Amino acid sequence: MAEDERPLDDDEVMLAPETESAAEDGARPDDRIDDERMDEENTLKPAFVRSVEAALDAGETGAVYDLVEPLHPADVADLLELFEREERHQLAAAITDLMTSEVVAELNDYVREEMMEALPAGRVAQIAEQLETDDAVQLIEDLDEDDQRAILAELDPEDRIAIQTALSYPEETAGRLMSRDFVAVPEHVTVGDIIDFLREGRNLPEDFLEVFVVDQRMHPVGTCQLSWILRTPRDVALGDVMKRDQTLIPADLDQEEVALMFQKYGLISAAVIDGDGRLVGQMTVDDIVHIISEEAGEDALLMSGAGEGDINEPIREAYSSRVRWLVANLGTALVASLIIAMFGAAIEQLVALAVLMPIVASIGGNAGTQTMAVTVRAIAMNQLTRSNTGRILLREFRVAMLNGATIAILVGLATAAVFTPTLGAVIALAMIINVATAGLAGVLVPVAFERLDQDPAVASSVFVTMITDSMGFFAFLGLAVASGIVSA
Known part of the structure; x- marks a missing residue:
């Protein structure tokens, strides 16, 4: 972080102090431009974004300013996020006095961090002083420690103490997020x-x-x-x-x-x-x-193993957060593959088994995902506690049995008509077993993670999928062998 006095480089951004005119220009949501700029969903129209981009490419900063000036601060932030890094800095430089603290507060975390790192400590301190304490903390907390110290040194003592106190609390706690302005x-x-x-x-x-x-x-x-x-x-x-x-x-x-x-x-x-x-x-x-x-949003992304899932997240961080869960999923998939390998000879005798296996596993996986989503939400909302875990488990098992029976009848009749009645009965029974297992796993796996003080949304999907796939293959192929349709 450079000293406040040094001149800005070409890729750096000057953020303007809050001005009365800038605040009034876009202070109220009902003042939004809903014609050539905003569509019916209150998002920026592609044609408007292209016109801003064309004006930037042509170096017409006055035209850029005229296009952006009527926008609400939240829409200015959205516009900045639509551009790549270099164009984003060019846009910010073209609308300097529109870059108020309101705009900074609305920026995506990654975009805001990137833009703050391009500014001298004194400039960031000026922006921080215009923000509420909780917003100022959010502005500073993700920066490097050296940058944080440089910015804090530029703040007024009162603001510095308030922000340092907030930073002393763990992330995502009330102490970090609270407002210190009260009566x-x-x-x-x-x-x-x-x-x-x-x-x-x-x-x-x-x-x-x-x-x-x-x-x-x-x-x-x-x-x-x-x-x-x-x-x-x-x-x-x-x-x-x-x-x-x-x-x-x-x-x-x-x-x-x-x-x-x-x-x-x-x-x-x-x-x-x-x-x-x-x-x-x-x-x-x-x-x-x-x-x-x-x-x-965080819980939904964690259940899918997509990390933070932010489209502005650096590629390296996105890769790192996603690939580890894919590797874990590869390991659990090998378990299901080993079960299939156990019945390799049986599959060779009857090709229909290979045709029908994915149906059993797929339905079980979907049923497990449904139950897991309900369970994770109930845990997050404090609806599922130690006192009612047994009742919820029984409820989801009963729902799973009803679902399993319904799907079993449908797939059993279809299989009996296409292949043989015996094979239809086998897949129907395997479907009931797997869907029931999925219902139990969808509750027990998230609850187990929660009891171990782990976020149940993080890895539940990987283990629930492993259980339903493995049980689906084992139940279907095992019943096929037990029924005498094929030999082991």
Whole structure:
């Protein structure tokens, strides 16, 4: 990270400080341009993107600015992400005073990190100071330690302490994500005192939904929504109208657990406390929306072994995260292959076995994936716990038996009509066995990972697939031998 005074290179980007005009130009979603720029799904039209690209290639920076200027900051961020690295830097340089902190906050993590690494420490510090603390932390946390230290050294002491404190908490916890801007007052004041204090507007957050009431040790003792304050006579003591029963969030609590608390208790905001029970920040529902979206996408990607699955992820990182699961899957596939090899002589006697084997394995795999997806979601939502695991296991087994019987009847009748009734009965019974096994594996494998304090979404699919494939081949070929259709 270079010093703030050195000139920018050609591939570096200048980000503008927040200006009133820039904020007003795209501050409200209802101001979005929905004609030649935005389509009905609120995404940038390909023709508009091509026009920006053509203006960049022609070196017409004024035309580029005129095209981008009406866009909302979130759409400017989307536009930047659509370009490759070199063009992205050219675009940012052409719209310097539109590159506000709002745009930076909306950028994809990989894109934001790449652009911040191209800037001197002083420039990044200027952007960080314009952001909320949680957004500033997100801006800095993925950079190298040397870059982090250089940026922190450029910050005002107050901002530096707030960001360093946030970085001291583990990633994806409430301490990292919380806002340190909140309103806290002592219990002994009156409603009139609060109203006067809020009207003075000194050192208040720009947006807040409730006032936290604390004791002398800064421990939360209650909360009072702004609507209650506005409807209560001035001479009433705050302690008489505040809500003493409140949901407190430990600063080291995982973000997924925080989201579940908000969902379970219908929270709009909540106080965050440190290890000593002192109020250190707040979480608001807008933070939770991002968490829910992030966690849902993360679980889906982990189940497929696709890593972070970000289209802006560097190729080397994408390769590394995906190939290890493919290698693991190769190992589990060998187990199924060994089972097939055990019945090689039987398959040679009746080609129909080779034709029908993939059907048994495929249906079992799909059934296992369905049950596994339901189980992983139930674990993530705290719907599946130690107290109801047995009941959920029995439920999914019954569903699997019903599904297996239905598919068994269909495939059994079709096989009997095309080949022989005996072979139809064999594949029907094998289908029931495999689908039932898939139902059990779809529950037991994720639960086992969860009991071992591992993310059940990470590797469950690999093992469930191995179990269903292996059992499908073993059941079908074993029953074929046992029925006398073929000999071992």
